[in-house]
Amino acid sequence: NAGVTQTPKFQVLKTGQSMTLQCAQDMNHNSMYWYRQDPGMGLRLIYYSASEGTTDKGEVPNGYNVSRLNKREFSLRLESAAPSQTSVYFCASRLPNNEQFFGPGTRLTVL
Amino acid sequence: AQRVTQPEKLLSVFKGAPVELKCNYSYSGSPELFWYVQYSRQRLQLLLRHISRESIKGFTADLNKGETSFHLKKPFAQEEDSAMYYCALGQLIFGQGTELSVKP
Numbered sequence: 769n770a771g772v773t774q775t776p777k778f779q780v781l782k783t784g785q786s787m788t789l790q791c792a793q794d795m796n797h798n799s800m801y802w803y804r805q806d807p808g809m810g811l812r813l814i815y816y817s818a819s820e821g822t823t824d825k826g827e828v829p830n831g832y833n834v835s836r837l838n839k840r841e842f843s844l845r846l847e848s849a850a851p852s853q854t855s856v857y858f859c860a861s862r863l864p865n866n867e868q869f870f871g872p873g874t875r876l877t878v879l
Numbered sequence: 880a881q882r883v884t885q886p887e888k889l890l891s892v893f894k895g896a897p898v899e900l901k902c903n904y905s906y907s908g909s910p911e912l913f914w915y916v917q918y919s920r921q922r923l924q925l926l927l928r929h930i931s932r933e934s935i936k937g938f939t940a941d942l943n944k945g946e947t948s949f950h951l952k953k954p955f956a957q958e959e960d961s962a963m964y965y966c967a968l969g970q971l972i973f974g975q976g977t978e979l980s981v982k983p
Binding site for chain 2: 862866871
């Protein structure tokens with residue numbers, strides 16, 4: 769089992785460029801999450817998906833879109849990147865005991 | 880509103896000293912609380928959950944409903960405990976994190 773995988777590991781974008789962060793889990797979990805991690809701000813929820821075909825906004829959804837393509841995959845899209853979106857992005861899935869299992873993160877810099 | 884507060888951004892102690900990382904929560908029902916740890920450049924991983932009431936790597940955390948707290952404690956800190964610690968309420972609410980630095 770790979771657990772939760774994220775691609776890419778690192779990315780540098782210019783302001784206005786778009787990109788999609790990929791996340792996949794092989795643990796057959798229903799719920800998946802996207803967070804951003806910023807110094808002094810902790811982890812903030814961007815979007816989550818309670819099950820295949822459903823998505824909901826978290827605390828900081830502006831500037832992002834998500835797709836729950838199937839049970840395994842939950843992608844995060846930045847349509848027009850801004851420097852304020854420079855962050856480390858974590859994807860997670862939820863075990864039946866409500867523990868979250870995190871991916872290794874994507875470090876994104878927007879110039 | 881549901882909220883988790885970790886009042887200390889940075890906690891610095893010497894090896895062998897006791898450690899207490901504070902976590903206070905705001906929740907009207909029965910809370911489900913977790914502590915996650917992130918070692919340098921690694922993914923977040925679960926350290927403790929209040930339901931299990933276990934000790935992991937010497938850390939314990941007790942839920943105090945009266946004080947709405949779930950503080951993380953360890954009697955003797957080790958250098959390898961240096962990491963970022965997050966308190967979490969349920970699935971969706973994380974605190975701001977506390978960086979623990981254990982000096983030799």
